[in-house]
Every structure is written in structure tokens, then in C-alpha cells.
Amino acid sequence: MGKNHLIETGNRLELQKIRRIGASEEAVYVSRFLYQQSEDEAIIEMPVKEGRLVVMEPGEAFQVCFYTNKGLYRCQVQVVSRHYEDKLPMVVIKFQSEFERLQRRQHYRMECLLDMEFYVPEKAALEQLLREKNHVQEPPAQTEEEEEGESAPIQFFAGVTLDLSGGGVRFNSEHRTEEGSTIVMKIAFPAPSAPQVQFLFAKVLTVLPVPNHTGVYEHRVQFVSITNAERESIIRYIFLEERKRRQRLAEEKGE
Numbered sequence: 001m002g003k004n005h006l007i008e009t010g011n012r013l014e015l016q017k018i019r020r021i022g023a024s025e026e027a028v029y030v031s032r033f034l035y036q037q038s039e040d041e042a043i044i045e046m047p048v049k050e051g052r053l054v055v056m057e058p059g060e061a062f063q064v065c066f067y068t069n070k071g072l073y074r075c076q077v078q079v080v081s082r083h084y085e086d087k088l089p090m091v092v093i094k095f096q097s098e099f100e101r102l103q104r105r106q107h108y109r110m111e112c113l114l115d116m117e118f119y120v121p122e123k124a125a126l127e128q129l130l131r132e133k134n135h136v137q138e139p140p141a142q143t144e145e146e147e148e149g150e151s152a153p154i155q156f157f158a159g160v161t162l163d164l165s166g167g168g169v170r171f172n173s174e175h176r177t178e179e180g181s182t183i184v185m186k187i188a189f190p191a192p193s194a195p196q197v198q199f200l201f202a203k204v205l206t207v208l209p210v211p212n213h214t215g216v217y218e219h220r221v222q223f224v225s226i227t228n229a230e231r232e233s234i235i236r237y238i239f240l241e242e243r244k245r246r247q248r249l250a251e252e253k254g255e
Contacts, residue, residue: 006099007033007042010239011068012108015047018061018076029054032242033066034090041080045246046089053249056082056091064093065102072102088247109165110238116171117156117186118202126182130201130225159219161187166235168202168222176217177204182224189237198233201225 011033029047036042047054056062060079065072080092121129159173169185177183181204188195202221210216223231 006068006070006073007036007066008068009033009035010235011066013044013067014065015062015077016064018063031091032239037092040095042093042095043085044091044093045243046082046091048246048249051249053089053246058082061096062093066099067108073099074102075099086247087250088243089250108238109163109170110242111163112161112241114161114164114187114189116159116161116169116188118159118173118177118183119154119156120177120181120183121154129184156186162218164234164238166223166231166238168205168220170218170220172210172213172216172218174215174217176207177219179204179207183221185221189234196233196237198230200230 013031013033015029015031016027027049029049031047032045034043034045046056056079058079058081062077062079063074064077065074075098076096077093078096080094082089082091084090157173157175157177159171159175162170162172164170169187183202183204185200185202186197187200188197201224203224204219204221206218206220208218210218
């Protein structure tokens with residue numbers, strides 16, 4: 001069926017069990033595509049629902065939505081078998097229909113708490129940064145005039161991420177930013193050797209006060225002028241972090 005050109009390792013997928021022809025149950029299970037082992041069979045991670053592994057039985061049929069870099073695709077699959085690889089539960093699925101492209105496209109969001117900083121550049125500085133695509137570097141050094149107080153110095157504000165995707169971030173901060181403004185975010189992504197620091201542009205979509213937390217505001221932002229390498233780095237971090245969580249969950253279950 002030629003799925004190799006559509007799905008890539010790490011792509012998110014959602015499954016709904018098919019109870020009878022043309023009908024599927026409402027429960028949605030989240031999993032990840034790992035690799036394709038033949039023309040019509042692939043390996044996925046055992047799905048999770050509300051933090052618990054969902055055991056898929058051979059012979060069961062599911063409707064699957066694949067979130068890929070080329071868009072959102074849907075097809076039907078059947079469970080062939082299940083096994084473990086590196087102590088992680090895997091499922092072998094067999095494609096039962098051709099892929100149908102859906103119009104909706106989105107990035108998978110992972111809940112995560114990461115310390116971050118951000119600042120709101122002046123319009124002229126923002127335009128220059130966007131032209132030069134200089135957002136992966138440290139903010140430009142201040143001029144002598146700025147140091148002498150003729151221009152306000154760059155001021156970073158602290159924040160904590162709530163969730164993260166290849167398309168944007170949701171975070172809390174005590175500093176309220178105007179909706180529609182563009183900010184420069186500094187996020188240190190945990191890594192085995194040393195944190196990987198990235199400076200990213202983002203447009204502020206919504207800002208809402210956090211209930212029961214006076215003076216704290218929830219920001220939802222969308223990345224802008226982001227390179228493919230930067231986005232892939234974020235998606236890779238999400239994939240590896242989700243894999244670690246699944247492994248810890250499997251170890252806690254004693255499997």
C-alpha cells in the first residue's frame with residue numbers, strides 16, 4: 001500500500017476500536033509509529049489511555065489517524081501480534097485500507113514542566129532579527145547608548161511551560177504579555193550531556209489569568225520563523241521524553 005513515504009518514526013497516532021462494520025467506539029488511544037516491517041505491516045508502541053497501557057489483542061480492528069509532516073491521514077488496521085523490544089511493549093499492525101487524507105493538521109502536544117525565559121523585542125529589533133533569522137543566538141549586545149540609559153535594556157521574564165509541541169508552547173508567567181505580540185523565548189531542553197538551549201520566536205495567541213493564582217497568567221503561543229531543524233529538534237525531544245515515560249510506566253507495572 002506504499003505507506004513508507006507518508007509515515008515517519010515518532011509520528012503520533014490515535015486509535016479507535018471498531019466494534020462492527022462502519023462503527024467505532026468513542027475511546028481514543030494514543031500511540032507512536034515506530035517503523036514499517038513490510039509493505040502492509042508496521043510496528044507501533046502499545047497505546048496509552050489516561051496514563052495506563054491499553055493491551056491490544058490480536059485480531060482486533062481499529063481506525064487510526066496518523067499525524068504526519070505531510071498532514072493527517074486515516075485508515076483501518078488489524079492487530080497481528082504484540083511483543084517487547086528493549087522492555088517496551090510493541091504492537092504489530094496490518095493495514096486494511098488505503099490512506100485517506102484529512103484536512104485538519106496539528107502537532108501533538110506533550111505535557112511538560114520546563115523553566116524558560118522570554119522577552120518582548122522592540123519593533124525595529126524584531127524586524128532585524130526576523131530578517132537575519134538570528135533567533136537561535138543570544139540577544140544582540142547593547143549599544144553604548146543603551147548602556148547609558150537612552151534605550152531600555154533587554155528584560156527577560158521567567159515562565160514555566162505547561163505543554164509543548166512542534167507548533168508552539170503553553171506556559172505560565174507572572175508577566176502578562178499583550179495578545180498578538182511576538183516574543184523571543186529561551187528554553188533549555190534537558191539532554192544527556194548538557195541542556196540544549198534554543199532561542200525561538202513565538203506569537204502570543206491568548207493570555208488568560210490562572211484561576212486561584214493571583215498575578216499568574218497562562219500564555220498560548222505559536223512558533224514563527226522557526227527552521228525545520230529547530231522544529232525537528234523539539235519533536236525529537238518530545239518523542240524521546242514520551243518513550244522514557246512509557247518505559248517507566250512499563251517498569252512500574254513490573255513487565
